[in-house]
Amino acid sequence: MTSDLAGNGTAAGSTEAKVTIRGLTKSFGPVLALTDIDLDLHENEFVSVVGTSGCGKSTLLSIIAGLTERTEGSVRVDGAEVTGPGRDRGVVFQGSTLLPWLSALDNVKFALQDEPIAAAERTAIAREHLSLVGLDGFEDSYPAQLSGGMQQRVALARSLSYRPGILLMDEPFGALDALTRREMQALLIRVWEKHRLTVMMITHDIEEAIITSDRVIVMSRRPGTIRAELPVPLERPRRPEMNADPVFRDLFSTVLGMVHEPAPIP
Amino acid sequence: MANSVLVASPQSLPGSRRRRRVGEKISRRTYAISSIGTFVVLFALWALVTLSGFVSPLFLPSPVAVAERLVTQIQNGQLASDAATSVYRIGAGFLLATVAAIPIGIGIGTSRRIEAALEPLVDFVRYMPVVAFVPLTILWVGIGDGQKFLIIFLGTFFQQVLLIADAVRQVPRPLIDLGETLGLSNAQILRRIVLRSAAPRIWDALRITLGWAWTWLVVAELVAATSGLGYRITLGQRYFQTDTIILYVIILGIFGLITDQVMRFIGRRVFRYERISR
Secondary structure, X not given: OOHHHHOOOOOOOOOOOOEEXXXXXXXXXXXXXXXXXXXXXXXXXXXXXXXXXXXXXXXXXXXXXXXXXXXEEEEEEOOEEOOOOOOOEEEEOOXXXXXXXXXXXXXXXXXXXXXXXXXXXXXXXXXXXXXXXXXXXXXXXXXXXXXXXHHHHHHHHHHHHOOOOEEEEEOOOOOOOXXXXXXXXXXXXXXXXXOOOEEEEEXXXXXXHHHHOOEEEXXXXXXXXXXXXXXXXXXXXXXXXXXXXXXXXXXXXHHHHHHHOOOOOO | OHHHHOOOOHHHOOOOOOOOOOOOOOOHHHHHHHHHHHHHHHHHHHHHHHHOOOOOOOOOOOHHHHHHHHHHHHXXXXXXXXXXXXXXXXXXXXXXXXXXXXXXXXXXXXXXXXXXXXXXXXXXXXXXXXXXHHHHHHHHHOOOHHHHXXXXXXXXXXXXXXXXXXXXXXXXXXXXXXXXXXXXXXXXXXXXXXXXXXXXXXXXXXXXXXXXXXXXXXXXXXXXXXXXXHHHHHHHHHOOOHHHHHHXXXXXXXXXXXXXXXXXXXXXXXXXXXXXXO
């Protein structure tokens, strides 16, 4: 596959997207959580999924991650049907999933321990990724000594360290205060511009979705369906000030309207 | 400098006593003085009622009588051999129970199938009075060390299983999800995440059940034994040596306290990360 070198946008010469979802349905007992989801995630594309709470957006991510079984439909990653979790899909979870008995550095190294590389190299990779998320000097800190934002940075560093082709983020900054969240968004943009990979981020923060993404997916209320896929016509590299751009404001009101619109009665 | 007036702490306000708050922190020194104070007061009361002749020495011997008994018991070597016997029994019985309880507790905590098969049974058995098993255990294995091990085992094993299963169940689900997305096998998740995460709680379970094990040891030794701390208490009863009884009860208390403190200390050292904060 030469498509790895194709850079951002749709993988050139590839007939299928990085992630292909067709006719996906998920029900929990009698409750229909997701219905008829068709979605493509392209190589090195940053996609956000927004929707009200309970619309099934986290379930969608969990299904792609392989942590939740689907009821119907197909989810393919690199052409292969998803049957469970795997190292090709890194996940940043909503709450802290750092191991409290390990230092920040060891938490990152935890993801690398089965890689067939020398121990020194493992440490070097872990350091490099902590540095990438701006945590130089915090290598030996334990999770309990880090703020919520810093903990999520370690989690991000851990997910990037083993180079999964796809990064799935489930409201990664949802538990952070507004100021820290802005910082984290800027950091995420910086990191992604540097190390492009396919990202799907679940969020309820529309600004966050627009400022970070190439495409925003709007989901309807339960049962979750895809209401719209909106490309974000802002140039890269993105800057936080772009939220004052008219293009941004227009898109923001469009998404906001769609999120709150009641589902059409079938 | 000018704003130092504004940040003056409430303590320094003249004439007003600072209000004590619920659960307020106190210094280590105040803590130690209060703890020792309670013991001193109790000891003084004991000395007062016995040495004044208010209570007959037959019912409650004086601290002096108990101290004298302590000296005799050390000199004739009985105390050392009683203690050694009991420590050996509790060590072996507790170890047997723990070695069996850890895998079973982990099994119940991680597998619904094992939980369904074993937990109701364990729950049922643990409510059976261990004391009532003493005659049966004598019938089964005699009055030797085996019977002591068995009683300690019956008294601690079932409790340990449930406590360990609970500790394992408390491992946050997202940590297991993380392990799966990192491509770890179930065995690796169990070893690297579940056990490590549950370890502090499992250690606590062992510390608490070790305390109970002392009780079961004495129960076993009181009923049928030819040696041990509990046996010496039975002899004390037979010969109206209340000073021996009091002495050994105090020694048992001290032994229990020491094991608990040692377990706590080890737990704090090994799981130091649990006590750090920003």
